[in-house]
Amino acid sequence: xxxxxxxxxxxxxxxxxxxxxxxxxxxxxxxxxxxxxxxxxxxxxxxxxxxxxxxxxxxxxxxxxxxxxxxxxxxxxxxxxxxxxxxxxxxxxxxxxxxxxxxxxxxxxxxxxxxxxxxxxxxxxxxxxxxxxxxxxxxxxxxxxxxxxxxxxxxxxxxxxxxxxxxxxxxxxxxxxxxxxxxxxxxxxxxxxxxxxxxxxxxxxxxxxxxxxxxxxxxxxxxxxxxxxxxxxxxxxxxxxxxxxxxxxxxxxxxxxxxxxxxxxxxxxxxxxxxxxxxxxxxxxxxxxxxxxxxxxxxxxxxxxxxxxxxxxxxxxxxxxxxx
Amino acid sequence: xxxxxxxxxxxxxxxxxxxxxxxxxxxxxxxxxxxxxxxxxxxxxxxxxxxxxxxxxxxxxxxxxxxxxxxxxxxxxxxxxxxxxxxxxxxxxxxxxxxxxxxxxxxxxxxxxxxxxxxxxxxxxxxxxxxxxxxxxxxxxxxxxxxxxxxxxxxxxxxxxxxxxxxxxxxxxxxxxxxxxxxxxxxxxxxxxxxxxxxxxxxxxxxxxxxxxxxxxxxxxxxxxxxxxxxxxxxxxxxxxxxxxxxxxxxxxxxxxxxxxxxxxxxxxxxxxxxxxxxxxxxxxxxxxxxxxxxxxxxxxxxxxxxxxxxxxxxxxxxxxxxx
Numbered sequence: 001x002x003x004x005x006x007x008x009x010x011x012x013x014x015x016x017x018x019x020x021x022x023x024x025x026x027x028x029x030x031x032x033x034x035x036x037x038x039x040x041x042x043x044x045x046x047x048x049x050x051x052x053x054x055x056x057x058x059x060x061x062x063x064x065x066x067x068x069x070x071x072x073x074x075x076x077x078x079x080x081x082x083x084x085x086x087x088x089x090x091x092x093x094x095x096x097x098x099x100x101x102x103x104x105x106x107x108x109x110x111x112x113x114x115x116x117x118x119x120x121x122x123x124x125x126x127x128x129x130x131x132x133x134x135x136x137x138x139x140x141x142x143x144x145x146x147x148x149x150x151x152x153x154x155x156x157x158x159x160x161x162x163x164x165x166x167x168x169x170x171x172x173x174x175x176x177x178x179x180x181x182x183x184x185x186x187x188x189x190x191x192x193x194x195x196x197x198x199x200x201x202x203x204x205x206x207x208x209x210x211x212x213x214x215x216x217x218x219x220x221x222x223x224x225x226x227x228x229x230x231x232x233x234x235x236x237x238x239x240x241x242x243x244x245x246x247x248x249x250x251x252x253x254x255x256x257x258x259x260x261x262x263x264x265x266x267x268x269x270x271x272x273x274x275x276x277x278x279x280x281x282x283x284x285x286x287x288x289x290x291x292x293x294x295x296x297x298x299x300x301x302x303x304x305x306x307x308x309x310x311x312x313x314x315x316x317x318x319x320x321x322x323x324x
Numbered sequence: 325x326x327x328x329x330x331x332x333x334x335x336x337x338x339x340x341x342x343x344x345x346x347x348x349x350x351x352x353x354x355x356x357x358x359x360x361x362x363x364x365x366x367x368x369x370x371x372x373x374x375x376x377x378x379x380x381x382x383x384x385x386x387x388x389x390x391x392x393x394x395x396x397x398x399x400x401x402x403x404x405x406x407x408x409x410x411x412x413x414x415x416x417x418x419x420x421x422x423x424x425x426x427x428x429x430x431x432x433x434x435x436x437x438x439x440x441x442x443x444x445x446x447x448x449x450x451x452x453x454x455x456x457x458x459x460x461x462x463x464x465x466x467x468x469x470x471x472x473x474x475x476x477x478x479x480x481x482x483x484x485x486x487x488x489x490x491x492x493x494x495x496x497x498x499x500x501x502x503x504x505x506x507x508x509x510x511x512x513x514x515x516x517x518x519x520x521x522x523x524x525x526x527x528x529x530x531x532x533x534x535x536x537x538x539x540x541x542x543x544x545x546x547x548x549x550x551x552x553x554x555x556x557x558x559x560x561x562x563x564x565x566x567x568x569x570x571x572x573x574x575x576x577x578x579x580x581x582x583x584x585x586x587x588x589x590x591x592x593x594x595x596x597x598x599x600x601x602x603x604x605x606x607x608x609x610x611x612x613x614x615x616x617x618x619x620x621x622x623x624x625x626x627x628x629x630x631x632x633x634x635x636x637x638x639x640x641x642x643x644x645x646x647x648x
Contacts, residue, residue, distance in 0.1 A: 030371060031478060034557060036409035036541060037373040037469065039476045042366045047354060049361040052420045052466060054456040085360035096376045096420075096464040130464070132378040140420040140454070140464035142376060145361065152363045154355060217360060233358060 021126040038127040049145035051082035057137040068110030070195040079143030080199035085218035087208025088145035092127040098134025158215035158234035162268040164288040171251030174259020202280035216267040228314035240288035345450040362451040373469035375406035381461040392434030394519040403467030404523035409542035411532025412469035416451040422458025482539035482558035486592040488612040495575030498583020526604035540591040552638035564612035
């Protein structure tokens, strides 16, 4: 049910993307944009990782807040961060793009530039995708990666007694978002991790290479929600210590516990493992412990700075629920 | 920027999908829904195929015309058909789904059932994906496949003198769509290829195994547009013979030449190749010839039933351009 005028616009846009992406196959990519499928070669002894992430206007970003290049950067970073959380290396990305007819070409170019610049930092090609008209800007990013066979760090490997660790600082992205919601003008500078987050590829791979992490996830939804995912898949519970949470400057404990999109890594390691305080240039903090599920009836607990233990609700972005 | 209520609905929907999809890893799939990435094992000596296709409400389907199960079926068939066009075998699929808040759960269930039933016919698991709220129903289907290394049938392999072939009958899907546009009620029965198309996986693989096809594409946009893709990538032109086009019952030459979504295969083969009249149960018709680009200034030609040669515009869905 493709329409002629759309087909022509589509073909022009595909040409633009192909030019920006660079069409020459390299590395794992045998055949990229321009055929029915992309063709990739997976190194012998490696398994393939695949992750898909939607970025939709007014759900994941706002045009009034996020410059196009930030939207592109954030979009691919979500996928790269999923690869990091398995301990893998990215191979290639794919982009399905739904665009309103009225969207200026300059926005699309800015978006692609932001996305491709971040892809370039991690040396992966844009290997294919699809285009359609849509009422909202809709980007689905697919990132593929590789990992030595049998070595992917799953969410399901946490065991009672394991220690819980987190990389970097938490709550920084949520703090910026909170200010945006409050109507503050925030300059979308490169050093602001809300606009330009960094996936922890090198840190994740370092942990996997040394078999240090028993379970791992990236912090996209927020510590409380993502820790609940590890606990659910591993059939365990956990306790975190409020005073050990590394809170980003300007943020507070609440934002650090429930704010999303920091794209740091949350992982568990045996209590006997020696986990360095810094891995691949990123600080690592021990923030709690995995417990047997029966110990605390299933709820994740938090040891407050007042010395009291209370359940940690896994609630994500409750603050903003009524504002969208 | 995920919202609490969405997170909760998302988690419930992911549970539903996981239940419907079946969570046990099997075959190539080492790890499916429930982790940061899916993990797949690609057989030694094989390359990976990846294709992504958007299906957006009121662009690719209408709720008033297409039952939910047909939308799911059509969605995954687009991806499977791309795998067929390389001569590959499907491995696993992924689904990114944007859903309006007001959409009934029964629609989502019908969509998933249609999609998963078709995935089941080709023995591939739904291995992962993403969910978000959206203003329009938006489905991005990613299908991965495998193919012996170096054996993918590309669009770029057609050579002057090669004969041009097409599988099955053309124009049937467009004929149904034309009637829908005209306000006719069409029962979405299983045998109607507009509602329930079949990807030509076995035929594509048969051609690839025997190295018979020099170039191949699936007919998603329509013969005139898709043949232009082969010509562009192969740097050749072509001539087709009107009287040899296999027109579907009820359709006409115009619909067969320019109508999309038949999901038949268009391929080229050496003039010395012996191409059977039926492959894997599907009829195959010789419909024309590949020519040197300089012969006819570049335009694809059609030899009409009146014996006159004229340029074949590659225009796709011109008829419907003003109707959406």
